[in-house]
Every structure is written in C-alpha cells, then in structure tokens.
Amino acid sequence: MTNETLRLFGLHGRRALVTGSGRGIGLALAGGLARAGAALVINARNEAQAAEAAARLRDEGLEADIAVFDVADAQAVTRAVDEIEAHLGPIDILFNNAGIQKRAPLDQFAASDWDELMRVNLDGVFHVSKAVARHMLARGRGKIVNISSVQSALARPTIAPYAASKGALRMLTQGMCADWARHGIQINALAPGYFATDLNRALVDDPEFSEWLCKRTPAGRWGRVEELCGAAVFLASEASNFVNGQTLFVDGGMTSVV
Template identity: 55%
Template structure:
C-alpha cells in the first residue's frame, strides 16, 4: 500500500554517499523505493558501494556519479549526466569534511577548504540541480547540517561557520524556490558514530562528555539520520520548507 513516505519512481542524488552517514541515507532512500545515485570523488570506492547496494536492492535501483562538488564545472557536468538518465527529484547535500585547529592558528587555506566543501558545495550542487527542478515545478533538497549549526566547540570554527551558513542557505533557497515547487530543508545530526568519529568514541573523556550531554544517553548511529531525510524528501512533508530538523538525541534541547 502506498504511503506519503513512498518514494517509488523518484531519483535521488546523495553527495558523499560512499560511506558513513551518506551511505546510511542512501540505504534509507532505497528502502523507501527511490532510485539512488551514489556519489563520491573516488571511482573505485563509489563503484564498490554501488555494487554492494545493488546486491541488496537490485541493479536498477542504483547508479553512480563521480565529480568534485567544489568545482562548478564538474558539478554542472555531473548533474547534466545524472539528468540525462532521468529527472532528479531529490538532492541530499551531504558531502563535507572536518578540520580541527584553533582559530588563532588555522591557515586561510584550511579555513577556505572547509567553507568550500561544507557550504559552497551545497550552493553549487543545489543551484545546479534546482534549475531543472524549478523548470519542472517540483523537487526536494535536503542539506545535511550539524548540531554545530546552533552550537560551537573549540578548534572547529571553520566547520561551525560553514554549518551555520548552511542553515541560512537553506532558508535562502526556500525563499527563492519554494514558489516553484522546490522544497528545501535541513537535517542536523548530533554526534554520530562513524569510522570518521571512531577516535572520539574511543576517547574516554570525549565519549563521557557526549553521553552526559545527550539526553538519550548514547551516540547516534548513521541509520538514525535516514528517516528524517526520507520524511523531508517525501510527500509526507509537502508543506515543510526552510526548516532544519535536529536529530541529536536532545542535545540542543537542554542546557
């Protein structure tokens, strides 16, 4: 039986989906019936991930795209290639990176690298995908933000600035595109256990801080993010736009 959460027949691009949170989001969209374009910068890694997903969901459910989200030319070519195979209905801007260094010491090069990857890429990919969505009169874009959209910690100033900017980019996109049928929202994960954060999980002091600071008393899992993305990609959220949903175990709700 069809439900408002059913994504059957829709095509979704998840940037940075060869591992971690992006891969979990891709799986959730596939489980909801969407065709997913697995994306990354490394052809081999993207291919291996797509093959694994195809074994679980069928070869017709998965395709691939390899391009640099920080290059306007590469983004335009990449989206053109995806659209050539069929209209792109859903975009999840997930690609990003972290850099830990005090603001007094971080180089301009590293600052700009984080801003370019975590914020400017969402503008480039979002704008390029939205051009076709606006012309068709429909589409859903989900920007993956962070608890650092609202909060700050020492040594991650560039990341905090980028994710705070991504929230307002989400609002700006809504202001300009919602009237054309393109909804734009964000999902802000809390502290999620992935291969990239495993060192923090294994740090007793940091792990204790996360557990004590998070009301549900645990780290999030990548799969915890997928449900919110499916909701914001589906007709179940058809009157929701310009919002950022925090999936953080209650971290930003308490002091």
C-alpha cells in the same frame, strides 16, 4: 498502515542524488532512501569508493548508479548533473551531504584550510543545488535536503570554521526556500548530532569524550547512523510537502538542553 500513508512516505519512482555518499552518514542516508523505493545516484570524488558503495546497495536488490565529481568544482558539477538528467532521468531528490572537517585553535587555523572547508561545505552545496534546481524549477517540483549539524547551533573549541560553515548552510537553506518554494520545491536541512561512524572512530573510542557526550546528550548515548534514515525519508517524501526552510535536528536532544 494504510495505502495512503505508505504512498505519502514512499519514494518509488523517484531518483535521489546523494553527494559524498561513498561511506559514512552519506552511505547510510543513501541506503535509507533506496530502501524506501528511490533509485540512487551515489556521488564521491573517488570512483572506486563510489562503485563499491553502489555495489553494496545493489547486493540488497536496490537500484544504484554512480556520478563521480567534486562538489567544489562548479563546472564539473554542472556537467555531471546534466549527464544524470540526460542519461538516467530526472533528479527528484537531492541530499547535499558532502563535507569535510578540519580542527585547530582558531588563532592557528590556516587560511588555506579555511578556504578548502568553505569550498566543500558551503560552496559545494551552492554549486550542486543550483545545478539541480535548474531542472527542478522547469518541472515545478523537487526536494533538496542539506546536511547541516548540531554545530550550526552549538560551538566547540577547535572547530569554529566548521561551525561557521554549518551555520551559513542553515541560512542558505532558508534562502533557497525564499527563492524556490513558490516553484514547488521543498528545501530543508537535516542536522545530525554525534553519530558513531568510522570517520570519528577516535572520538568514539576516547572514554573521556564518550563519557562527556553521553552526559551532555539527554538520550545518554551516541546516535546510530540508521537513526537518521526516518527523518531523511520524511524530508524526501510527499509527507513533507508543506515543510520548507526548516532545520530538523536529530541529536538525541542535545540542542534542547543547557
């Protein structure tokens, strides 16, 4: 591999904020970015969880700080982003990963659950992106990656509100591109398929669901969280400087077939 290729895909000298990165896919993404050279800012609502995640990265010799805030709290987001910029340095890369899932038949879905889901999955992305973009716009550069889902393109019973939030996030990504691309910022979405994590252990351990999933997915299996890192590093690096407003599906081919 040439030095130029390494430079294009390297993240050395960059700082990345990954929301909801105390565990699961967020922590896996944070680790992938850090191993590519980025200094990480781990975010979670729970300070102990964020500190534990950062400690795991530091144990590998990686650079990681923490920022504790709720992405759905616009004022807390602005304060936290301004503090990071003032005390740690510029946020060069933002991954909007924080999200929640709530399941129920749509006719039985509580309005309060709908509101909470949208506050985190959609409003939270707006709040954090706006706060970070103010600084990126002033510098004339930056990378924003929104974590979407195959559910931005496919629906399943009991998760219509979640699918709606991810579909809206896909269009918000394109809208951010329309407003900010001319200022040197690249905004894209990464849409994972079904990945085996602790958070969906019940589905992984359900033989009927796993059999359906493996038959439905051309790759024939669940994804492994580390398989998201290559796409994440690409979208965070200079290699993607002319990629903007796109959604990259990492789903084993699920959205490509009927």
